[in-house]
Amino acid sequence: MGSVLTTSWMYTGHANKRHLTWCGLATKPQCCDDAAFEGQRKKVLIVYAHQEPRSLNGSLKDVAVAELSQQGCSVIVSDLYAMNFEPRATGKDITGTLSNPGFFNYGVEAHKAYKKQSLSSDIIEEQKKLQEADLVIFQFPLYWFSVPAVLKGWMDRVLCQGFAFDFPGSYDDGFLKGKLAILSLTTGGTASMFSKTGVNGDFRYFLWPLQHGTLHFCGFKVLAPQISFGPEMASEEERKGMVASWAQRLKTLWEEEPIQCSPPWYFGQ
């Protein structure tokens, strides 16, 4: 059960000061002890939802692990299918007694259980990874204009009230503020099908619930999505290009400005 992978890290040197600031990378100065240097390393969590390691999603995940490790980041992958991650939000998520056993309200019970540290261990484990992360990459194939159910379940269960948000404490004040998030996804349709005049409408339309309603709600700054359009209709060479393009973008990802996550970005002309 589980296939959590923590890559080893390595020292690398970078000339670009801004990059250094974001990524916390440098050749370790002799005066700097290991603990201090460790504290500078950027931590990345990749939440990955594909059944086939050799798929394009698998390759995109692998190249992200390789590139970010090469940069000196610490990378952890939550491989949801390999972990057989539970997507259903039920009473099993609360260990011990329920606050109101006669009337089960998942949101209320999960909130109270978070505060009492009595959520189930799989949720706590994901929350710990998320709490540590500077950047979260969601790697998945688009299922019905959204994430696969196993990843939706990760969002439903891990991002509970008290941990990821509260009232007050949402959107720019969400509890995960200070962290970056990015969706890296593959689609069945082509880019033109996901344009304003295409049959599926603009790709930004379907990003609203995920980027605004979920990630921004929890306080994340959202980077522009990495969309690999229609890999199953593409040639092997084109698919390699999609992987190379992602690897290239990751080299300067820390320098990117987040999107302005509000209606004009999604629905503007």
Added chain:
Amino acid sequence: MGSVLTTSWMYTGHANKRHLTWCGLATKPQCCDDAAFEGQRKKVLIVYAHQEPRSLNGSLKDVAVAELSQQGCSVIVSDLYAMNFEPRATGKDITGTLSNPGFFNYGVEAHKAYKKQSLSSDIIEEQKKLQEADLVIFQFPLYWFSVPAVLKGWMDRVLCQGFAFDFPGSYDDGFLKGKLAILSLTTGGTASMFSKTGVNGDFRYFLWPLQHGTLHFCGFKVLAPQISFGPEMASEEERKGMVASWAQRLKTLWEEEPIQCSPPWYFGQ
């Protein structure tokens, strides 16, 4: 395992001719045999995703069963949590040999398994219910601007290629054309929070992936959603009003015109 409920049906009379046409209801004429009359009855599938029978979602489901049965419809409920419905799309969904065991592609395998009638029995059972239905009601609480994972998994697994759509065979030519669908959902936020100027944006924004990207894609005609806003912040009387309002709407639901399911409905001024 499972809590599939088939309500009994009854004869009722209606004066409104248009209603008669849609609903297929009439006092059974003496010349009409039972089988012919049975063929006229409208069939409704309610896909229901809430853990607590006594919740507002439970009440909205119950009142729909009661009202539609009262009309003479045949009603089936798929109670996803009670069924412990599997949300994860995996190789377990395909019985027998995989088409390509060395490289698992869920969409391709599910499509082939559908044609060979070798999908897992839980998927086949839901597809049969869906195939029979004239109207599908999705009853759920909004989780992260979308359906709970257990319902997302129902969509991911049941609406497979070959059954619900193909290429060609999507949107107005989707294989479920001729059927009606409606989302009946509850929200955490109030109606003003889900307005164009509200913090969550217009409620129509989050409906796009569900109504257009899923239901319309499969050929459904989509009725305007039934949204019960913020029941947890409402009084008991207001919650009763939400249930009564849904029951009232159901009385004439068959007379409603579907929405124009295209970008202007969702994102227009």
